[in-house]
Each structure stands twice: as C-alpha cells, then as structure tokens.
Amino acid sequence: MRKADRLFQLVNLIRVHQPISADRLASRIGVSVRSIYRYIDDLSLSGIPIYGTAGVGYALDADYEMPALTLTRLELNALMLGVEMLTASADNDLGAAARTLLSKVSATIVHHQIEPGLAKVRALGAVPPATRRHLATLRKAIEGTQALSMTYTRLDGVVSHRVVFALGLFYWGGKWTVGCWCCAREGYRDFRVDRITALAASQQPLPDKAAFDLQAYMRHQANQWKLLTATDTTLSV
Incomplete structure (x- = not known):
C-alpha cells in the first residue's frame, strides 16, 4: 500500500473511531506504532487538524470535513x-x-x-478472462457514441461485416454480449463478444431518424421477451 493510501486510511479511521489510540491504529493499518507517530506528524504538517490526548488517543477537530472523494x-x-x-x-x-x-x-x-456513459455498462455475473478481447473498445465506443465496424462470425460459421452503435455490455453466466443498433438491419441486434473477429472505429454518423439508446434497447428486449414467453405459453397449452 502506498504511503498516500495509508495516510488517507489513517484519517478515515480517526474520523470514524475517534478517539483512537496509536496502538489500535497501527494494528488496523498493519504498520508499527512508530510509523503511526510519523504519519500523524506528516498529516499535522499538511494542515489536517489532528490532536492527541495522552491515555485517550487521537481525534480530529470537530469542524473538519473530509475532502470530496x-x-x-x-x-x-x-x-x-x-x-x-x-x-x-x-x-x-x-x-x-x-x-x-x-x-x-x-x-x-x-x-x-x-458521466452518463459509465452507467451503460451492465453485468449479470462475473467477468470471464476469455471474453475480454474487445471489451475496452466496446466500452469506449458506448461512452462516446462511436460507430464501430465489426466482423462477426455466427455459430453456423457465416461471417458478416456490419457497422453498429454499441449500447450496452451484458454478461450471461458464461458469455459477454453487446446490445447494438445495427445500421444495416436498422434495428437492435445482440452479438456475442467472443465471436467478434475484428472491431474498429467507424466514421459512420448517427442516422437522422435514430432515437435509440440503452433504455430504448432494454424496452425492446423486454417486449421481445414478453412475446417469446407468450408464444411458449400458447404452445404449451
């Protein structure tokens, strides 16, 4: 752990548990008591209003507020x-x-x-290392509303070349998928990230009539799921 991280942790521990002794601080942070004394001196010199009382411990001035995270x-x-x-x-x-x-x-x-773009990465499980190849490019494209030129291989081996606008990343218990607006199909499409063989930024502009975003995509998917469920129920009756 860097010294700066230890100093931040030290101030936070004192703020939450004040008054707190040097021995307890040393135990919580994993350093010697002598190091705690040095850190306290460093913090005091930097303007942090820490004061100590013999036999009681360290505390912060009542008016001190932590800087914004x-x-x-x-x-x-x-x-x-x-x-x-x-x-x-x-x-x-x-x-x-x-x-x-x-x-x-x-x-x-x-x-x-x-920033709104950060909220567009959604997950439904843990991250598998085998599917990380294109995730950074997709994430940046989502944040910047950047078109992507994509070469994709379907499960049946058919290769297609598309220009898409990625809207959200999703993990489905083993495979990452990316929800997109496909310019060629003029509709929402899903692609498995591990089956993308090439991916690059494209200069394709946003379609004039496009009113698509992650929320619209999610509504579309929800409606498709309802239709599929209704069909399955009808067939099973």
Missing part, C-alpha cells in the same frame, strides 16, 4: 460494474446493500465525475 473514470466504472454484478448474483438483501453503498459513495463524489 475523487475517483478516476475507470475506478468509478469498476465500482458501478461491481455493484451491478453483486446485485444480479447475490441475494436480495446483499444486492440492496450494494446499491445503498453505491448511493453513499456517489453522494461524496464530485458531480462532474459522474
């Missing part, structure tokens, strides 16, 4: 993706706790860090 785009993306995974794969209580955690973290994040 800052995360990089990828860190925030990872957090949101992790919450989506847990929400989908865990029990209801743990899933609800994950959503509550995300809302608490979001409340401390500088507003301009939260």
Whole structure:
C-alpha cells in the first residue's frame, strides 16, 4: 500500500473511531506504532487538524470535513460494474446493500465525475478472462457514441461485416454480449463478444431518424421477451 493510501486510511479511521489510540491504529493499518507517530506528524504538517490526548488517543477537530472523494473514470466504472454484478448474483438483501453503498459513495463524489456513459455498462455475473478481447473498445465506443465496424462470425460459421452503435455490455453466466443498433438491419441486434473477429472505429454518423439508446434497447428486449414467453405459453397449452 502506498504511503498516500495509508495516510488517507489513517484519517478515515480517526474520523470514524475517534478517539483512537496509536496502538489500535497501527494494528488496523498493519504498520508499527512508530510509523503511526510519523504519519500523524506528516498529516499535522499538511494542515489536517489532528490532536492527541495522552491515555485517550487521537481525534480530529470537530469542524473538519473530509475532502470530496475523487475517483478516476475507470475506478468509478469498476465500482458501478461491481455493484451491478453483486446485485444480479447475490441475494436480495446483499444486492440492496450494494446499491445503498453505491448511493453513499456517489453522494461524496464530485458531480462532474459522474458521466452518463459509465452507467451503460451492465453485468449479470462475473467477468470471464476469455471474453475480454474487445471489451475496452466496446466500452469506449458506448461512452462516446462511436460507430464501430465489426466482423462477426455466427455459430453456423457465416461471417458478416456490419457497422453498429454499441449500447450496452451484458454478461450471461458464461458469455459477454453487446446490445447494438445495427445500421444495416436498422434495428437492435445482440452479438456475442467472443465471436467478434475484428472491431474498429467507424466514421459512420448517427442516422437522422435514430432515437435509440440503452433504455430504448432494454424496452425492446423486454417486449421481445414478453412475446417469446407468450408464444411458449400458447404452445404449451
């Protein structure tokens, strides 16, 4: 762990558990008591209002507030993706706790860090290493509404070349898929990421009549599922 991370952890521990002794801080962070003394001096010199009372421990000035949490785009993306995974794969209580955690973290994040594109990566399970080849390109295209030129091989071996606008990434218990607007078909299509053989940015502009986004795609998929379910029920009667 970097020293900067230890200092942040130290301030947070004091804020939450104050007053707290140097021995307990050392145990929680995994360093020596002497290191805690040095860290406290460093924090004091940097302007953090920490004060210590003999036999009691360290505490922060009552008026001190932690600075707004800052995360990089990828860190925030990872957090949101992790919450989506847990929400989908865990029990209801743990899933609800994950959503509550995300809302608490979001409340401390500088507003301009939260971009709509980050919320477009959805997951329904864990990430398999074998399907990561094109995920970065797809994610960036989703965030930037960038058209992609794609070569795709179907399960029957037929190869097709398409220009698509990727809308969302989904994991289905073994395979990643990407939901897209297909320019050639003028409709929504799904593709398995592991069957994409080539992927590159395209200069294809957004269609004039296009009013598609992730929410529209999800509504389309929900309607298709209802139709399929209704058909299966009719056939089984």
